[in-house]
Amino acid sequence: MLKWKIKNRKGQDFHRFKIGSFVFLVCISTFLSVSCASLLPPERRVYPKNPIQLPEGMDIHRWMEFKKKQFPDHLQSHSPYGVVYKIRYFRQKKTNFGSFISCSAYIRQMQGNTIELIELGSLVNYSDYHKSVSRFNKGGDIGPMNETERTEILLPCIEEFLTQT
Incomplete structure (x- = not known):
C-alpha cells in the first residue's frame, strides 16, 4: 500500500x-x-417471443412511425442502419418511489414483415424522463443485471411497448 x-x-x-x-x-x-459479474449473457438479453409479426401491410419503418405517434413523450428512437432501430421506451407507470423505468432494444426487420428485438436493456431513472435524452444518443445501456431484473423490470417494459394501443 x-x-x-x-x-x-x-x-x-x-x-x-x-x-x-x-x-x-x-x-x-x-x-x-x-x-x-452479474450481467446476463447476450442470449438472455433477447426478447423471448422473437420473431414478432408486424400488422398486415406494415414494414418496420411504418410500424415505428405508428409507435412514435402512439408514444410521443415516452419513446425515443433512431435508425443507425437501414432496417434497424434503436429505441428507448419509458414506461407510463412510475415505480413506488416515483421514478421512471425505461427499456431499450435494437429492433431489426427480418424476412417479410417480422421483427426481432435484441440487446435488451433496462434502467431505472430517478428523475424526469426528459433528462435522459442526451444519454440515449451516447449509448451506455446496461442490464438486466440478473434474472429477477429481467423478469420484473425489463420484460414488462418491453411488453408494454409492444402491446400498448
Missing part, C-alpha cells in the same frame, strides 16, 4: 493510507462484485 507521512502537533511522524488508494480499492471491489 502507498503511505504518506504527516507530523502531528508534537512533531511525531505517523503513517496514513492515501485516500486515493482507499477510494480506488473500494471502487474496484464494488465494480467487480456488482457491475460486471
Whole structure:
C-alpha cells in the first residue's frame, strides 16, 4: 500500500493510507462484485417471443412511425442502419418511489414483415424522463443485471411497448 507521512502537533511522524488508494480499492471491489459479474449473457438479453409479426401491410419503418405517434413523450428512437432501430421506451407507470423505468432494444426487420428485438436493456431513472435524452444518443445501456431484473423490470417494459394501443 502507498503511505504518506504527516507530523502531528508534537512533531511525531505517523503513517496514513492515501485516500486515493482507499477510494480506488473500494471502487474496484464494488465494480467487480456488482457491475460486471452479474450481467446476463447476450442470449438472455433477447426478447423471448422473437420473431414478432408486424400488422398486415406494415414494414418496420411504418410500424415505428405508428409507435412514435402512439408514444410521443415516452419513446425515443433512431435508425443507425437501414432496417434497424434503436429505441428507448419509458414506461407510463412510475415505480413506488416515483421514478421512471425505461427499456431499450435494437429492433431489426427480418424476412417479410417480422421483427426481432435484441440487446435488451433496462434502467431505472430517478428523475424526469426528459433528462435522459442526451444519454440515449451516447449509448451506455446496461442490464438486466440478473434474472429477477429481467423478469420484473425489463420484460414488462418491453411488453408494454409492444402491446400498448
